[in-house]
Amino acid sequence: MQTTTTATMPTFPRRLLQHGTVRSDKPAFREKHLGIWQTWTWSQVNEEVRALACGLAAIGFQRGMNLAIIGDNRPRLYWAMLAAQSLGGVPVPLYQDAPAADMAYVLQDAEIRYAIVEDQEQVDKLLELKALYPHIAHIAYDDERGMRHYRQPELMSFAALQVLGRAYDREHPGFFDAAVAAGQGSDSAVILYTSGTTGKPKGVCQSHTALLAAGVGGVAFDKLTDEEDILSYLPMAWVGDCLFSLAQAMVAGFTVNCPESGDTVMIDMREIGPTCYFAPPRVFENMLTSVMIRMEDASSIKRHMFSHFMDVAKRCGAQILDGKPVPLADRLSYKLGELLVYGPLKNVLGLSRVRVAYTAGAAIGPDLFRFYRSIGVNLKQLYGSTETCAYVCLQPDGNIKFDSVGLPAPGVEVKLAANGEVLVKSPATMSGYFKRPDATAEVIDADGYFHTGDAGVFDSEGHLKIIDRAADVGKLTCGAIFAPNYIENKLKFFPFIKEVVAFGHARDQVCAFINIDIEAVGNWSERRGIAYAGYTDLAARAETYGLIRDCIEQVNAELAADPLMDRTQVHRFLVLHKELDPDDDELTRTRKVRRKFIAEKYAVLISALYEGKATQYIETQVKFEDGRTGSTSADLQIWDSKTYRPQGLAA
Numbered sequence: 199m200q201t202t203t204t205a206t207m208p209t210f211p212r213r214l215l216q217h218g219t220v221r222s223d224k225p226a227f228r229e230k231h232l233g234i235w236q237t238w239t240w241s242q243v244n245e246e247v248r249a250l251a252c253g254l255a256a257i258g259f260q261r262g263m264n265l266a267i268i269g270d271n272r273p274r275l276y277w278a279m280l281a282a283q284s285l286g287g288v289p290v291p292l293y294q295d296a297p298a299a300d301m302a303y304v305l306q307d308a309e310i311r312y313a314i315v316e317d318q319e320q321v322d323k324l325l326e327l328k329a330l331y332p333h334i335a336h337i338a339y340d341d342e343r344g345m346r347h348y349r350q351p352e353l354m355s356f357a358a359l360q361v362l363g364r365a366y367d368r369e370h371p372g373f374f375d376a377a378v379a380a381g382q383g384s385d386s387a388v389i390l391y392t393s394g395t396t397g398k399p400k401g402v403c404q405s406h407t408a409l410l411a412a413g414v415g416g417v418a419f420d421k422l423t424d425e426e427d428i429l430s431y432l433p434m435a436w437v438g439d440c441l442f443s444l445a446q447a448m449v450a451g452f453t454v455n456c457p458e459s460g461d462t463v464m465i466d467m468r469e470i471g472p473t474c475y476f477a478p479p480r481v482f483e484n485m486l487t488s489v490m491i492r493m494e495d496a497s498s499i500k501r502h503m504f505s506h507f508m509d510v511a512k513r514c515g516a517q518i519l520d521g522k523p524v525p526l527a528d529r530l531s532y533k534l535g536e537l538l539v540y541g542p543l544k545n546v547l548g549l550s551r552v553r554v555a556y557t558a559g560a561a562i563g564p565d566l567f568r569f570y571r572s573i574g575v576n577l578k579q580l581y582g583s584t585e586t587c588a589y590v591c592l593q594p595d596g597n598i599k600f601d602s603v604g605l606p607a608p609g610v611e612v613k614l615a616a617n618g619e620v621l622v623k624s625p626a627t628m629s630g631y632f633k634r635p636d637a638t639a640e641v642i643d644a645d646g647y648f649h650t651g652d653a654g655v656f657d658s659e660g661h662l663k664i665i666d667r668a669a670d671v672g673k674l675t676c677g678a679i680f681a682p683n684y685i686e687n688k689l690k691f692f693p694f695i696k697e698v699v700a701f702g703h704a705r706d707q708v709c710a711f712i713n714i715d716i717e718a719v720g721n722w723s724e725r726r727g728i729a730y731a732g733y734t735d736l737a738a739r740a741e742t743y744g745l746i747r748d749c750i751e752q753v754n755a756e757l758a759a760d761p762l763m764d765r766t767q768v769h770r771f772l773v774l775h776k777e778l779d780p781d782d783d784e785l786t787r788t789r790k791v792r793r794k795f796i797a798e799k800y801a802v803l804i805s806a807l808y809e810g811k812a813t814q815y816i817e818t819q820v821k822f823e824d825g826r827t828g829s830t831s832a833d834l835q836i837w838d839s840k841t842y843r844p845q846g847l848a849a
Contacts, residue, residue: 208383209406211247211284213448215378218244221424221451227273230458230466238273240451246274246360248374251281253363254312255373257336257354261286261380264308264389268292268301268323269316271430271443271456274340274356278314279388279434279444283406284378288386290401291434293787295780297821298323304391305331308401308632314356317341325350383407388444389632390437390584393786401632402584404440411625412587413445415608419592420554426452426474427551431463436788437584438558442476445587467548475552478559479687480789482566482577485547487693491721507535508572515540515572520596540573549575556580558588559788563687564600571598579603581664585641585648587626591662602661612662613647619668620654621647653681670793672703678765680708682793685766688756692749693718697778697785699796700768701804707769709807711800712746713777719745734832737773743837746773750839757842764844770807771839772814775832781821803834812836 207213217226222241229236238246259265265282267275267289279289290308292301294316301323304310311333315321321339328334339345340356354362367374387406391399416422430443447454452474457466467475493504514528524532544550555570558580570577576595581603582588590612593604606612611623627648630638641649653668665671666681674680685708686698697713716733719742723730730736754767778784784796797804799818806814817831 208410209283209378209381209385210280210387210410210444210448211378211381213410214240214244214247214280214284217448217451224424224451225453226447226451227276227454227456228470229273229456230462230469233458235469243273243277247277247280247284248367249360249363250274250277250356251284251363251377252367252370252374253338253359253361254281254287255285255370255377256362256366257312257359259285259287259312259336261377263287263312264290264310266290266292266305266308266310266313267315267434268313268320269294269340269434270460271432271434271439272316272340273454273456275314275316275434276430276443276454283381283385283387284374286377286381286385288389288403290389290391291440292391293433293435294320295433296787297781298326302327302330303398304401305334307399308389308391309333311335314338315340318344321345321348321353381406383410384629386629388440390435390440392584393788393790400634400637402437403629403632404587405629408626408628409440409445409587410449411609412441412582412589413449415589415610415626416441416592417446417450419594419608422446422450422452422474422554424451426450426553427470427472428452428454428474428476429457429463429467429470429472430454431457431460432476432478433787436559437582437588438476438478438580441588442474442556464548468545471548471551473551473553475549475555477555477557478788479557479562479566479690480560482557482562482570483690483693486566486569487715487718489543489547490693491718494721494725504539507531507539510535511540511572512568515574516568516598519571519574519576520598522596536574543573544575552576554578558582560683560687560790563691565688565691567600571600581662582626583650585628586622586624586650587628589624589626590620590622590650599657599661602657602663604662605660606662614654614656615649617668618653618655618665618671620650620652620662620664622650623647674702674708674765675704675706676765679762680766681763684763685710685753685757685768686791688753689749689768692752694722694745695749697791699778699791699793701797701807702766705808708766709770709804710750710768710772711796711803712771712773714742714746714773716777733777734775734830737775738832738835740835743773743835746771747837747839754839754841758844767841767844768839769841770836772803772807772834772836775816775834776818776820776830779820782819806834806836 217240223239225237226240226243227238267278269275282289337352338354338356338359342355383406386403387409388404389401391401432439443454455470457463510531514524517524555577578593581591591604592607613621623646651668653665653671655663666683672680680702682700685700689695689698696715699711702708728741750768757763757767780787813833815833819829821827
């Protein structure tokens with residue numbers, strides 16, 4: 199049935215037209231505006247997209263052109279994607295928090311002449327870029343606040359563009375329907391730029407066929423229906439949002455809900471009560487951190503009750519969720535825990551109605567994974583990449599392992615190269631990198647396998663385990679495998695630790711940089727009467743170092759019991775004087791560590807760690823939100839941490 203549907207409706211605009219007929223009165227999009235939820239049905243969305251597409255045609259947008267889309271998650275920006283596709287054009291979403299200079303490269307590379315943006319902030323960025331990139335001829339903006347006195351000829355409001363489109367539609371009857379009918383599955387549906395971890399971002403061209411294959415596969419696998427509600431809050435430029443808020447939504451016909459702002463996501467989430475939820479590990483880590491902070495401030499009775507029932511949950515919660523046999527006493531204890539702890543906790547987090555939750559974008563620590571499943575949240579890991587529409591492996595209900603990313607998804611072939619690299623052949627694989635046949639040939643071989651760059655192993659049941667990025671996996675001088683991401687994820691499970699960068703390749707031991715979580719450590723400090731003036735001051739305190747050392751030593755004890763990783767315990771560490779920041783090029787926009795850049799930028803600190811120094815002075819250049827640069831400096835302490843006898847050396 200799915201194959202037939204894909205054959206008859208091979209593009210997103212054709213799917214949109216079908217939803218407008220089949221479920222015309224069902225809610226398609228919601229947006230919270232000024233504290234009130236606004237709703238658009240599928241038939242209304244059809245009308246909005248038609249008017250916008252015709253408006254774009256009226257100002258010269260044609261088949262094969264690219265349309266930049268910049269802003270927070272807004273229904274009108276999703277409609278802009280569909281409008282561009284309706285005309286045979288290609289939407290190119292950009293990260294809304296990227297500074298103007300970072301946008302310049304994508305605008306140039308994607309040959310952007312048309313853009314639809316959210317508000318004045320994004321308009322100002324594009325106008326600022328006119329001197330560097332004068333080719334932008336048309337900019338439409340959704341939010342008209344602050345735009346009254348702008349007179350640039352290339353500017354037009356979203357509403358005005360739709361008025362123009364409705365007139366164009368009347369004057370050119372049949373134009374829109376013919377344009378939609380001309381679309382083919384092989385046409386590019388979107389261009390998503392990679393995070394640029396190792397170099398300049400590359401534009402990933404995903405066809406309608408590929409993106410719909412990922413949407414169809416995911417919807418069928420977890421039996422998603424048009425009754426689902428999802429919260430759309432992650433960057434539109436990220437493949438995860440494209441998969442859920444566009445591909446799966448257009449396949450299943452469920453409702454996409456956009457929060458009022460990034461600051462109100464948790465409040466809006468509790469109001470919506472999504473049934474399907476998607477977030478990167480960092481969001482789940484932040485949720486857990488907020489819970490732990492609240493518990494620290496709770497009464498001793500509440501803390502005791504929480505601790506008791508979390509022990510019950512760890513013992514049997516995941517097994518109950520998977521439908522596995524559990525002793526009656528544990529089952530009854532868990533039911534009481536659901537009433538007193540797990541249920542209220544899920545309600546506070548907005549997860550009460552969640553039927554299935556997903557995480558992807560980076561590896562999630564097994565401890566974090568176990569926590570959510572133990573309280574009854576059906577959390578699953580997705581494995582994939584921008585080049586594969588985030589669709590490679592899925593975790594089936596009742597067969598979920600905390601240390602794996604699941605089994606190959608339906609229709610996907612996964613194998614390992616001789617060096618352990620994961621190779622993927624899938625209907626959801628990209629057409630290629632935009633204008634980069636050379637780069638495409640480097641990652642897709644003659645047999646059609648995409649080379650992921652990840653190192654993995656299969657277990658005895660066919661589950662794939664991702665060890666780390668293949669390029670990041672190294673060896674200590676003793677020959678032991680060094681997988682930095684594995685160590686970092688174990689440390690980031692602690693609420694006090696926000697980011698970690700581990701070093702060890704070609705070294706005799708592992709050392710680490712730590713970023714503290716200012717909220718969690720600040721709360722911990724305040725309860726102990728420890729005064730501090732800000733992040734740098736708090737990070738330098740001996741009490742903070744002691745707290746972080748305790749976390750590291752707990753992880754070291756766990757690593758010592760792992761025969762594969764027992765030699766990779768953290769021997770020395772320091773707490774960085776500043777938070778790693780995408781604006782300083784230390785992290786990607788999806789918060790992935792740029793290891794090579796950090797190693798070069800902080801080379802003096804790495805040397806100090808391995809030379810046995812107790813302190814090291816450093817001065818670091820930083821970028822401010824307004825584009826200005828400055829510097830920050832500090833004398834950093836370096837501490838040793840306790841290590842344990844490796845299992846392989848046990849008597």
